[in-house]
Amino acid sequence: EDKVVQSPLSLVVHEGDTVTLNCSYEVTNFRSLLWYKQEKKAPTFLFMLTSSGIEKKSGRLSSILDKKELFSILNITATQTGDSAVYLCVLYNNNDMRFGAGTRLTVKP
Amino acid sequence: GAGVSQTPSNKVTEKGKYVELRCDPISGHTALYWYRQSLGQGPEFLIYFQGTGAADDSGLPNDRFFAVRPEGSVSTLKIQRTERGDSAVYLCASSSTRGETQYFGPGTRLLVL
Numbered sequence: 001e002d003k004v005v006q007s008p009l010s011l012v013v014h015e016g017d018t019v020t021l022n023c024s025y026e027v028t029n030f031r032s033l034l035w036y037k038q039e040k041k042a043p044t045f046l047f048m049l050t051s052s053g054i055e056k057k058s059g060r061l062s063s064i065l066d067k068k069e070l071f072s073i074l075n076i077t078a079t080q081t082g083d084s085a086v087y088l089c090v091l092y093n094n095n096d097m098r099f100g101a102g103t104r105l106t107v108k109p
Numbered sequence: 110g111a112g113v114s115q116t117p118s119n120k121v122t123e124k125g126k127y128v129e130l131r132c133d134p135i136s137g138h139t140a141l142y143w144y145r146q147s148l149g150q151g152p153e154f155l156i157y158f159q160g161t162g163a164a165d166d167s168g169l170p171n172d173r174f175f176a177v178r179p180e181g182s183v184s185t186l187k188i189q190r191t192e193r194g195d196s197a198v199y200l201c202a203s204s205s206t207r208g209e210t211q212y213f214g215p216g217t218r219l220l221v222l
């Protein structure tokens with residue numbers, strides 16, 4: 001059965017810290033892995049990863065995929081209070097998508 | 110509009126009532142998805158439309174839930190005889206076609222008393 005496991009489930013850090021969020025998966029017919037940030041209600045798209053070892057970067061956020069070990073990480077450097085959110089990992093296979101439960105990140109001033 | 114919109118943003122109803130939730134996808138997006146998200150959990154897939162047809166409704170929990178997209182654009186999720194367990198945030202997303210990046214609306218928070 002396809003599954004997506006995110007860790008940790010929650011994380012509390014202080015501004016300026018660097019965090020690494022993890023997403024491990026088991027899926028047949030892997031197509032892509034996406035990261036979303038969910039602050040209030042609507043998840044907003046961050047990255048789409050399809051190939052191993054190629055880092056995607058946007059400002060202080062970066063992400064990479066390892067298709068051999070079946071995981072992805074999302075890094076946030078120099079965290080700010082505005083980074084506080086739930087970060088969702090989403091797997092696409094050929095037929096559907098599966099969400100992880102998310103990691104709730106809290107950044108304290 | 111530029112993004113996916115959903116109305117209403119909040120809906121409070123009584124157990125047993127009927128509710129309709131509306132989703133306006135990004136213009137030109139043929140794929141539309143409905144999800145339900147309970148507190149502390151990731152979104153749970155309900156139904157997927159490709160154009161006007163429900164290509165995959167395997168996530169609908171029971172026959173009280175129904176969705177339509179008659180003209181291939183706006184979609185309505187309909188819940189009959191609401192139960193307290195239906196309380197959740199209902200998210201809509203659209204993508205240019207299936208498998209492409211989904212863009213989410215702000216959701217409708219449904220509370221069944």
